[in-house]
Each structure stands twice: as structure tokens, then as C-alpha cells.
Amino acid sequence: MKTTSALILALAVIAGQAGAECATDEAIAAYVKDYMAKVPTAALVPDGSMEDARCTQDKLIEALVPEMGEIVGYKAGLTSGPAQERFGVTEPVAGVLYADMLLQDGALVPLSFGAKPLFEADLILVIGDDGINDAATPEEAMAHISAVQPFIELPDLVFKDGEPINGITLTANGVAPRMGVLGAPIPVEDPAAMLEALASMQVTVTDAEGTVLAEAPGASVLGNPVNSVLWLMSKGYAMNAGDLVSVGSIGPLMPPAKALGKATVSYAGLPGDPEVSVTFTE
Numbered sequence: 268m269k270t271t272s273a274l275i276l277a278l279a280v281i282a283g284q285a286g287a288e289c290a291t292d293e294a295i296a297a298y299v300k301d302y303m304a305k306v307p308t309a310a311l312v313p314d315g316s317m318e319d320a321r322c323t324q325d326k327l328i329e330a331l332v333p334e335m336g337e338i339v340g341y342k343a344g345l346t347s348g349p350a351q352e353r354f355g356v357t358e359p360v361a362g363v364l365y366a367d368m369l370l371q372d373g374a375l376v377p378l379s380f381g382a383k384p385l386f387e388a389d390l391i392l393v394i395g396d397d398g399i400n401d402a403a404t405p406e407e408a409m410a411h412i413s414a415v416q417p418f419i420e421l422p423d424l425v426f427k428d429g430e431p432i433n434g435i436t437l438t439a440n441g442v443a444p445r446m447g448v449l450g451a452p453i454p455v456e457d458p459a460a461m462l463e464a465l466a467s468m469q470v471t472v473t474d475a476e477g478t479v480l481a482e483a484p485g486a487s488v489l490g491n492p493v494n495s496v497l498w499l500m501s502k503g504y505a506m507n508a509g510d511l512v513s514v515g516s517i518g519p520l521m522p523p524a525k526a527l528g529k530a531t532v533s534y535a536g537l538p539g540d541p542e543v544s545v546t547f548t549e
Contacts, residue, residue: 295311307427317434340394341513342362342363342515347483347489350516358498371448381422385424385521388532390418390492391417393511394506395413397506409459412461414454421448451541465485469484475527
């Protein structure tokens with residue numbers, strides 16, 4: 268687990284804040300108030316640059332840690348071609364994971380868990396040691412990943428109707444974090460075999476009646492989910508043992524109502540063909 272002060276310092280270096288124009292303290296406070304109340308809110312720095320967005324995210328993290336818990340890792344977003352096209356970007360975006368947002372397999376979650384709640388198939392990679400920071404290839408990175416975990420992310424596109432949703436505004440708010448449901452960790456015993464399995468696995472989302480809502484291969488995430496870690500490191504993010512990395516959407520974002528009360532994500536091709544589920548309550 269990272270200390271908040273150390274994380275903020277690290278992210279400030281990444282953002283190159285010297286010339287950045289962060290959102291004001293007043294704008295951050297208003298956003299956090301709306302976020303915690305789960306009501307739609309204004310986008311932060313909608314007319315800003317990516318440097319402004321990263322600077323703003325740093326300030327927002329500092330304000331949200333008391334509400335959401337310490338930072339336990341990172342999240343990559345918009346890691347598939349369709350997602351990038353939908354939101355008008357040419358590369359992924361990055362945010363952080365908070366300790367209190369992570370729930371366990373089978374969790375009961377209110378249908379309206381956010382201002383504009385969504386769910387998606389995702390995956391967590393657990394960093395084994397900081398030697399991964401020297402990795403330049405997926406093969407090298409995989410040697411420093413200790414486990415993979417099924418993950419249903421429950422993001423919240425909190426913006427009011429008419430507010431821009433793009434790489435800038437998503438970066439500024441930390442890529443729409445709200446909650447996520449973790450499956451059991453799968454130890455990486457054979458890195459080469461796991462690397463191959465991550466690319467070739469078939470990820471399927473089903474509803475409460477077993478109807479398939481979405482299917483996508485692991486390769487839909489930057490060719491291999493491990494590339495999400497490499498992308499984050501290319502942007503200056505330093506990994507430490509125990510960090511969790513959300514690799515991004517493996518398939519489309521969907522409204523919770525579409526799950527008819529329960530969403531299950533299966534990962535055919537990973538050891539044991541694991542599943543993770545979430546139940547949505549009224």
C-alpha cells in the first residue's frame with residue numbers, strides 16, 4: 268500500500284505540474300460533495316490540457332482518500348480500440364484504485380450505486396515485486412506479476428448531461444472510479460503459460476438468467492492485458508510489490524439494469540476457468 272503523500276508526490280512529477288492549471292480548490296470541493304452524494308456533477312477542467320487533467324487528478328486523489336481509503340494500485344482505462352474511438356482518444360487513460368472501493372466476489376451492490384452507474388468485465392494483475400519497473404516486454408513484465416484476479420469494475424460516469432466525456436475529463440476525475448468486485452487470486456506459477464492464457468482467454472458476461480451480454484478475448488486489451496502495466500510504466504508510474512492494476516474494459520460498459528439483478532463474468536482459458544459475480548439490489 269502506498270502512502271498518500273508519496274503517491275501525490277510521484278503523480279505530481281508525472282503530471283509535470285509546473286505549467287499545469289489545476290482545477291480550483293472550490294471546484295474540487297464541489298465535485299467531491301456531489302461524488303459522495305452520488306449526484307451528477309460538472310466535469311473538471313473540461314477545456315484544459317492533459318497536464319491540467321493530471322494535475323487536477325492529483326488534487327482530487329488527496330481529497331478522496333479520506334472518503335475512499337488509501338491507494339492500493341492503479342487503473343488503466345480506454346484500453347481497447349472501440350473504447351478509445353467512443354471517447355475520442357488515441358491512447359489509454361490512467362487513474363488509481365482506492366482500498367474502500369474493492370468488494371469481494373458475490374457482493375451485494377445497490378442498483379443505483381452511483382450517479383450514473385455502469386459495470387464492465389475487467390481483470391486485476393497483482394505486482395509481485397518492483398523489478399517489474401525494469402521490464403520492457405510483456406514476457407519480462409509477466410515474470411514480476413504474482414497473481415491475476417477476476418474483476419468486475421463498477422465505474423460511475425458522474426457527469427451531468429451535456430458535460431464532455433473525453434480523455435481530459437476522464438483523466439481529471441481518475442477514470443470514473445466508484446467500486447469493483449474482486450474474484451479469488453490465481454497465482455502465476457508459469458509466467459509464459461499465463462501470458463499466453465491472458466491473451467487467448469475468452470471473457471464472457473452473463474445476466475441473472477444466463478444470457479450472454481458480451482464476449483471478448485483478452486487480446487482486446489492492448490493485445491494482452493499485461494500491456495496495460497507496461498503502458499502505465501511508460502507514463503512514469505512506478506510499481507511496488509502488492510500493487511493492484513486494473514487492466515481496463517474487456518468488452519463494453521453496460522448499465523446495471525441490463526444484468527437483471529446479477530452479472531457474472533467468466534474467464535475461459537485462465538487456470539480453473541474462474542468466475543466472479545455481483546448481485547444488484549433495489
